[in-house]
Amino acid sequence: MITPAVLHRVVGAALEEDAPWGDVTSTALLPADAVATADLVAREPGVFSGGEVFATAFGLTDPSIAVDLHFADGDAFSPGDVLATVTGPARGVLTAERIGLNFVQRMSGIATLTAAYVAAMAGTRARIADTRKTTPGLRAFERHAVTSGGGRNHRFSLSDAVMAKDNHLAVLQRDGADLASALRDAIATLPHTTHVVVEVDRPDQIPAVLDGGANTVLLDNFSLDDLRSAVALIGDRAVVEASGGVNLDTVRGIAETGVDVISVGALTHSARSVDLGLDVRID
Template sequence: MNLSPLPTIMLEPLVRAALLEDLGRAGDLTTDAIVPKDLWATTVLSAREPGVVAGLDVATVAFRLIDQNVDVKVHRADGSKVAPGDVIASVSGPAQAMLTAERTALNFLCHLSGIATATASVVAAVRGHGAKIVCTRKTTPGLRAVEKHAVRAGGGSNHRFGLDDAILIKDNHIAIARGIRPAIERARVSVGHLVKIEVEVDTLAQLEEALALAADAILLDNMSVDELRQAVAMVDGRAITEASGRITAATAPTIASTGVDLISIGWLTHSAPILDIGLDYHVL
């Protein structure tokens, strides 16, 4: 997988805040009291269960923010599948720094690898269909960039990154605007030609109205499989179709078989379980 890493300047503020939260007002009392400053060690990051790796860049930043002398050698890059016992990376340098950064590095690495693993499971479930698996804005506050990167590591794609890169007209927008037509018309005169407009619909009647107004994409919210098939036929390639609403790896194949272009899943980022990854030390 050719997955470009996020720039370090994006990662440092997230990791710095996490380290400061852990260090508190007095630093690492345990490590500072027990581990000599001049002791160097090597560590091995290894998988304890099968999954997909994501977050190595973030973990690396955690170690190096504590001490620039820590060296991280990656053996299995983000997006790689791993089995129990597989070595993901080796870390060597001052033992104090590695012990102090260990929990923050693992918190990020396990969480993001969990997202990549969950995404990969759904991507595998719909293989053979044309639908892409995409995440949503249901992300951990402050971690959206790295969580969406983890979705890409798992073979998924990203929906909009925030409120500022596309228009998504949802049910409350429609209610306040008093209809799909005024909502789309107001949106269209307010943004430039490069901004896409997507409309959420939950009935075929709403879909027909959105299509008549040339929406770029249609979010088919909580529709049955039969309704999704009818919706895809009605759209007939005139807009991007997106299915959403309590979709799992078990239900995704049937939904993908309806012909929708996208399947959006919020739990990939807000509820995916971690991937268990350990860090073992060998004193030099």
Template structure:
């Protein structure tokens, strides 16, 4: 199925904030000084390296919010694979508006396409296993919705969006609650029947405690592939198994081969390199 776009109500405030940061108190004084008000141009947005496109809605809004007369024609959609030289979009309209909006548009598109690209690489690496790649809450403050959408564009899944989505009992919760059992019991007594409960475990003994209490998912933290295989056997389908920690492009296939359901990766959002995308005036 095609990737459903994020609602404009979510995307627009983020793009507006980025434009306001760039325009400051006086606007684009360079374009205003150099370019005649009635001049129009054509810009071509081109991929300069292979990857996966994401963030076109934000890029298009960056131009439209600056100058409604700009026309943004997409040649590709979010989730599309690109090779160097592929045209992503053509943008036409008043030259001042085009040059004012170009950096904000490229910032969003390059960053989000970078996230989609590394996610797609991880997804490809685990192909043929049951494991899905999921992102985490390790996102850029303010950009979580866009970054998680980019993960989906790359073929990945979203973990919880925020603290209110689900109960995730982490190691520090366990420490304060004085154990896995007590933490799970307190959580179950507090939340409603619609709220999922996941607990992070560092050892197989903690995992056995969690399964005795009953949870919806277990986060198997920093376990070796051999330990993960044993953990999957202990769970035996009674909960979703999620591997986390020490996940790299080199290790993800071995982690997936252990039989876990999910592999959560923080660096696909917080450390993905920007995809190189050019935006040049056609004379």
């Protein structure tokens, strides 16, 4: 998901934004030959994600900086754990510090929240998936973090799958189109590999969606009783996805209705960054 091109472009842009004309503090205050060793230390428990991104922030700043990752993406950590060690020219280490931390704290926060959702529904058949509610420009990073926490990725972009949502259906309804026929006509124009998802917000919409040949029926803001009824109605004719009203208190009940997928925008739009620090060794 995080290609080398995306990795270098996004991290490079962040570094340029943070130090467009260099780090005047480090340049003015620190000797050019000063060397620093710093540890990435956890201040609270969490799930690690973004190790490669963290290392890239330092490598793009100064290729002579070495980053030794002690934890892999997806590893759980505890307060006081040293997650990585950075060694190299002090000016470069301190110039890249904030950008490296910003990425790894954000990504570890998403991984930690995702892991909590996965744990909350353990033992059910459902899987947790993210959505397109990501920070513009950071989707690849945030979606990688979801997988670090044990979640799954939904479609990456508008180009990846057909996903007819409420506003698409509203346009069809306004124009007097028959939903099942419109879906069949659309599917006839698509490559056979293209997945088709249709979102519904009422149980009475489901038969037309099934008749139209959708691969996934997305049940938006359904009650638990309606979810159970929809799962029974759909059977094995399509993947059953639930969304809306999902939080850590409700996710298990939703999973126990028998749905296949639960998509949660909060994984990426509401995750809190984990408290990590970069501590320079003074001994």
